[in-house]
Amino acid sequence: MAPETKHLEVTLDTHVESVNLAEEMCVRVAEAAGFNEDECYRIGMSVREGVINAFHYGNQEKPEKKIHLEIELTEERMIIHVLDEGRGFRLTDVPDPLAQENLLSTSGRGIFLMKAFMDEFDVHPGKTGGAELVMAKRLPPLGNPTNNRNGSASNSGAPHQEA
Amino acid sequence: MPSLFATTREYSGITLVDLSGRISLGDGSALLRKTVRDLLDEGRTKIILNLGDVNYIDSSGIGELVSGFTAVRNRGGELKLLNLTKKVHDLLQITKLFTVFDVFNDESTAMRSFD
Numbered sequence: 267m268a269p270e271t272k273h274l275e276v277t278l279d280t281h282v283e284s285v286n287l288a289e290e291m292c293v294r295v296a297e298a299a300g301f302n303e304d305e306c307y308r309i310g311m312s313v314r315e316g317v318i319n320a321f322h323y324g325n326q327e328k329p330e331k332k333i334h335l336e337i338e339l340t341e342e343r344m345i346i347h348v349l350d351e352g353r354g355f356r357l358t359d360v361p362d363p364l365a366q367e368n369l370l371s372t373s374g375r376g377i378f379l380m381k382a383f384m385d386e387f388d389v390h391p392g393k394t395g396g397a398e399l400v401m402a403k404r405l406p407p408l409g410n411p412t413n414n415r416n417g418s419a420s421n422s423g424a425p426h427q428e429a
Numbered sequence: 430m431p432s433l434f435a436t437t438r439e440y441s442g443i444t445l446v447d448l449s450g451r452i453s454l455g456d457g458s459a460l461l462r463k464t465v466r467d468l469l470d471e472g473r474t475k476i477i478l479n480l481g482d483v484n485y486i487d488s489s490g491i492g493e494l495v496s497g498f499t500a501v502r503n504r505g506g507e508l509k510l511l512n513l514t515k516k517v518h519d520l521l522q523i524t525k526l527f528t529v530f531d532v533f534n535d536e537s538t539a540m541r542s543f544d
Contacts, residue, residue: 282455307516314487318454364525370499372492375524379488382523 272339277332278317280325288335289314292346295337299344300406308383309344309403315376316348316399324350324396334394343385343402350396357389433457433483435464443475443543444468445511445536449482452490461490465497465508474506477539481512486520498530507531511539 276291278284293310301309317333325331336347361368363375381387384401392398433450446464451457468476478494486494494510501508509531513521521527533539 285454311487314453318487318489369525369529370495372496372499373488375488375491378524379520 270341274337276335278335280321280327280329280331280333282321284333285314285317285321288317288333288348291335292337295339296344296403299339301344301403302406305403305406309346312380312383312387312401313346313348315379316346316401319376319399320348320350320352320396323355324352326352339405341405343404345400345402348399349392349394351392351394352396354391354395354397355389431456431460433460435460437464437468439473440540442473443477443540444473445477445479447479447482451485451487452483452493453485453487454489458489458493461493461497465500469500469504469506474501474504475543476501476506476508477511477533477536478508479511479536480514480517483517484514486517491520491524491526495526495529507543509533509539509542511536 274291274295276288278288289310292313293306296306296309313335317335320333321327325333331351333351334347334349336349338345338347357377360377361371361374363369363371363378368374377387380399380401385404386400386402388400390398390400431450433448433452433456436447438445438447446468448461452461465476468474476497478497498508510521511533513532513534518527518532521530521532531539531542533542
């Protein structure tokens, strides 16, 4: 039997409120998947930064553009895709916010935080021409007392199973 | 409901801003920006931001802290941070901003640092 994958897709408006909505949605899925509070915070923050990136840099805050959020839950990982309708960018072109000359920059830390907080992070050209951020976190091992993946977590926030 | 609240106190020419809530994209970052700008417009350039009740900061909030720090410094003043929660402390550490800001765990020590 093929391993079970759960899948959720949402299209969000290019609006500040979408940032909070995406964060809340992913934190609920992460909680239901058994991540502990710290990991949920890190996942929530990463999704937040991904959607801020799409909202501000990708879609340039244009309300007619959309942000596509996709969450996959496999046996091993929670994978999140954030796709914008902008011009796309290359990871290698993003300045290092830890470089001395960038320390006092008022922006440019979002990608760094996603890389720091997730196990995997990459940027691909999106199907709609924008940038697709892909980030993943390994699910906590079953039986670890510091996580919630031991049968006690509610499934109320879990995504539906892919058809 | 606003995501951030700010109240100010003043002692001996030093302004303490007690912040509570989230400094994040939207009204949280905007309130911090306005608070610092208003203080500078009033000529108050010795500022301590008390972050003891700030439980969340995103990259927009970090940017706003840096912006405030630079704006105050450009007026010849200083902006310092007080009572970081663990999450905020960790965030400033991984972004290397701990090396930029003066950070204190005690209000009277923070006040004396302006002497």
